[in-house]
Amino acid sequence: MLDxxxxxxxxxxxxxxxxxxxxxxxxxxxxxxSQQIAVLEKEAGIALLERFGRGVRPTAAGRLLTEHAAEIGRRVAEAETALADLRAGRTGQVTVRYFxxxxxxxxAPALARFRAEHPGxxxxLRIAEGPMPDEEADVTLVVRPRGATGGDGTSLVHLVDDPYRAVLPKGHRLADRRVxxxxxxxxxxxxxSERPGPCLDAVLEACAAAGFTPDIAVECEEYATAQGFVAAGLGVSxxxxxxxxxxxxNVVVRKVRGPEPVRSIHAAVRESSLALPAVRGLLTALQEV
Known part of the structure; x- marks a missing residue:
C-alpha cells in the first residue's frame, strides 16, 4: 500500500x-x-525518479504518483476547510426529532432563530416515531420526569415544564371555576387524551396523588379529538x-391544582454531538424559546 x-x-x-x-x-x-523515496519506490514496485543533469526528474510512474499526490493534497486541504467550518458551526447537519x-x-420559533444564526x-427535522430517543438523531425531544438523567450515550437537557389543563364541556358544574x-x-x-408512556404517567401519577384512578370512558390518544368527545358530553379530560x-x-379550559399535572419536556442529546457548535446552538435556541 502506498504511503x-x-x-x-x-x-x-x-x-x-x-x-x-x-x-x-x-x-x-x-x-x-532519499530514504522516503526509496521506501516509496519499494511500495510501488517501480522506479519513480531518474538522474537528470545535477538533479532528478520523474519517470512515467513518478509523474503518475505526483499527479495523484497533488489531487490528494487538494482534497486534504478541502477536508481541513470543511472540518474547520463544521467545528465552528458554519456548516454541517443537525438531525432533530420531535413530537x-x-x-x-x-x-418552530427555535428553528427560525437557529437558522438566522447558522444559515449554512x-x-x-422529522416527527419522532416513539417516546424513546432516536439513535440516529443529534437531538430528540422527549417527555421525562423532572430531574431525570440520560443514558446509553445521551444527555437530557430540561427545556420546559408543560402543565395540564382540565377540559370540561360547557355547562359543566365546575365550568365557572377559574381553578x-x-x-x-x-x-x-x-x-x-394520552397513549401509554411518560405523558400518561404524569396524568396517572397526579390523579393517584389526588386519591383516585380516572375512569376512562373514551380513549382517543389525540388532543383535538379528545376535545370533541368532551364537547359532546362524554367525559372530562x-x-x-x-x-x-x-x-x-364547546369546551372550557381550566387550571388544575391539588396537584397540577405537569409533563417535563427535555432534549435528549447524543453526547458525541455536544461537541458540535451547531448542536449547542440549537439547544440554546430551544432553551431560550
Missing amino acids: VRRMQVLRAVVTSGSITAAAANLGYTPSAV ATAGADLV VRVD VDLGELADEPWVG LVPLTGLGSRHP
Missing part, C-alpha cells in the same frame, strides 16, 4: 527538481528524503397546555 505522506515527499522532489531543494523546503535532511405538540410553540447548517381541584374530577367519566393551540368552541 500518502511519502507521495507528498515525491511531489516536493518533482516540484523542486532536486532532493536537496525538496529537503530544504520540507525541513528534512537530504538523506531522509407534534412541541412543534408550533417550541420547535442543514436541519433534518379546578383535581380530586373534584374523581367521579367523572374521563376522555383519555386533561390536556397539556401545548396541546391546546386549537380549542373546541
Whole structure:
C-alpha cells in the first residue's frame, strides 16, 4: 500500500527538481528524503525518479504518483476547510426529532432563530416515531420526569415544564371555576387524551396523588379529538397546555391544582454531538424559546 505522506515527499522532489531543494523546503535532511523515496519506490514496485543533469526528474510512474499526490493534497486541504467550518458551526447537519405538540410553540420559533444564526447548517427535522430517543438523531425531544438523567450515550437537557389543563364541556358544574381541584374530577367519566408512556404517567401519577384512578370512558390518544368527545358530553379530560393551540368552541379550559399535572419536556442529546457548535446552538435556541 502506498504511503500518502511519502507521495507528498515525491511531489516536493518533482516540484523542486532536486532532493536537496525538496529537503530544504520540507525541513528534512537530504538523506531522509532519499530514504522516503526509496521506501516509496519499494511500495510501488517501480522506479519513480531518474538522474537528470545535477538533479532528478520523474519517470512515467513518478509523474503518475505526483499527479495523484497533488489531487490528494487538494482534497486534504478541502477536508481541513470543511472540518474547520463544521467545528465552528458554519456548516454541517443537525438531525432533530420531535413530537407534534412541541412543534408550533417550541420547535418552530427555535428553528427560525437557529437558522438566522447558522444559515449554512442543514436541519433534518422529522416527527419522532416513539417516546424513546432516536439513535440516529443529534437531538430528540422527549417527555421525562423532572430531574431525570440520560443514558446509553445521551444527555437530557430540561427545556420546559408543560402543565395540564382540565377540559370540561360547557355547562359543566365546575365550568365557572377559574381553578379546578383535581380530586373534584374523581367521579367523572374521563376522555383519555394520552397513549401509554411518560405523558400518561404524569396524568396517572397526579390523579393517584389526588386519591383516585380516572375512569376512562373514551380513549382517543389525540388532543383535538379528545376535545370533541368532551364537547359532546362524554367525559372530562386533561390536556397539556401545548396541546391546546386549537380549542373546541364547546369546551372550557381550566387550571388544575391539588396537584397540577405537569409533563417535563427535555432534549435528549447524543453526547458525541455536544461537541458540535451547531448542536449547542440549537439547544440554546430551544432553551431560550
